[in-house]
Amino acid sequence: MTTAATTPIRILGIDPGLRSTGFGVIDKAGNTLAYVASGCVKTDAEGSLPQRIKTILDGLAEIIATYRPQQAAVEIVFVNVNPQSTLLLGQARGAAISALVTANLPVAEYTALQVKQAVVGHGKAAKEQVQAMVARLLDLPGTPSADAADALACAIAHAHGGQGMGALPTLGKRMRNGRLV
Helix, strand or coil: CCCCCCCCEEEEEEECCCCEEEEEEEEEECCEEEEEEEEEEECCCCCCHHHHHHHHHHHHHHHHHHHCCCEEEEECCCCCCCHHHHHHHHHHHHHHHHHHHHCCCCEEEECHHHHHHHHCCCCCCCHHHHHHHHHHHCCCCCCCCHHHHHHHHHHHHHHHHHCCECCECCCCCCEECCEEC
């Protein structure tokens, strides 16, 4: 007989970017995490914005069809010094979320601080620390690329905390000032 604790939940983590959108797929069974796949959807830097958005949308749709995740976690965009970069990143994030909701996946969102806190133990961790901890937590033979590691870290953060705090369902909720909203 299979119980909820042993039935794996497949989680797709996304680190949105216009140049390179990282993805990471893990399985969670009870307290065990298992690596499934990771990589990046890369866009042509010389391409038009609509073509680059389509590349992200199509690439993630293919990943969803291949790996069939049950839940998704996306990193929340932070505000850059350059407003144009922030807008472009927001559009890439919108394409990623569109691919997820089109596939009827529940989407949870996490700040970079929350992801780093869940994976490394503190929110000010360097990219290299995140990469090293992702490799360690998933027992990887090597270090994933920065974008793939961030996506895997987002999936890990969701697996650790996004499944619920006690009996509280947190999927689709956000933390604001330490409170679930």
